[in-house]
Amino acid sequence: MRQDRNTEQAIIEAARKIFQEKGFKETTMRDIAAEANINMAMVHYYFRSKENLFFLVLNEAFSLLVEKIITILTNDELDIFEKIRAIVREYITFFTEKPYLPQFLMGEVIRNPERIGKQMLKNMSFLNVFRTFSDQLEKEYEKGTIQHISALSLLLNIISLCVFPAIVKPMVCGAINCDTALFDLLIEDRKTEVADLIIKAIQIKKI
Amino acid sequence: MRQDRNTEQAIIEAARKIFQEKGFKETTMRDIAAEANINMAMVHYYFRSKENLFFLVLNEAFSLLVEKIITILTNDELDIFEKIRAIVREYITFFTEKPYLPQFLMGEVIRNPERIGKQMLKNMSFLNVFRTFSDQLEKEYEKGTIQHISALSLLLNIISLCVFPAIVKPMVCGAINCDTALFDLLIEDRKTEVADLIIKAIQIKKI
DNA sequence: TGTTTAATTAATCAATTGATTAAATCATTC
């Protein structure tokens, strides 16, 4: 049994699964050890504390999302509207494939918002990307293609419409007695509908 | 000290404060007792368990929100657009006044989505309201005033755009190094902007 | 006033949990 596969990796995989499913507080080191089929002391041997391990898993998941949006926003070949469509499509697809992620991340955003905020501020090039996108919006506004809107407001709209429905899906399905498969169909449609909605709101059609 | 004010009420108020601030798992009965300035056994004396007390506070908060939207949706004097504007205005105002509420409720929605869903399904007249609103949408569509859209999709858009920004406010302010007061200004503008956005997307202007 | 009921307190229980430790086992190197 010993070393037949990387113990450290097994722990990370187990932690990823359990943390993402139950969140920080409701996950125990014993849960993780059991999932990885190892002694609980091993988890402390490889990762000093529960917090360490949690932040590893959390940052990993969070980076995935932030990198996605940065890649799209910094792609010079896309105009504003293409960027909006790309973000919406990528995010909704991503959350459909990994339905546990929105809950997991929002759980931590709620539990400890400043920590994630601070991390984004220093670790990532996010602030620059944000400013660049802001400039692009300003230019399009001057060209008369879009109405005036702040980058923050626009991004808030996009992210809200992509993330929130994914978070409340289980509750909504319970509340209106709707099959989750039916809800998934609605979400699938939203890959284009949400982008249409946002573009329609800011685009100025040339006569 | 004894009975100089209603002990039961003092417990509820303390529980409301602590639960809404720290969520279920991170709140202890000792926290609540301390906040209410009473012996911890009293909390068990009046409310059998931690869960009981939590659900009391949770349902109270959740009812507030659901009643708000039901009141607006069942107001026959409002057309679709007025309803949209009313919901957006009411919710954003409400979350601005009680900034802890979105986090608290979403925390539970994430922790235990089925429970809230089931409760909405049976306790509330929500399903009927939902169907009535659905009919109203259908009629407006047949009259040619709006594009075709499902009630679920429309409501999801409205709620997403109202709730999500309130949830991520602390994180966003940290991430882009922005004063919370500045963010509040942006939120204030959204009271009309969000409704404009949604109406613009579904309204069919007569020529 | 005396008695019964309700409210309150301090102390404690039992279970859970993150963390540690000391001993055991395996792998590597000389």
Next chain:
DNA sequence: GAATGATTTAATCAATTGATTAATTAAACA
């Protein structure tokens, strides 16, 4: 193959926590 260091295990610690209990005090009532 002995020695050294890394890995693994079982046992345990100390702290926390929801819950309970038995004793005490206040209130209500006769």
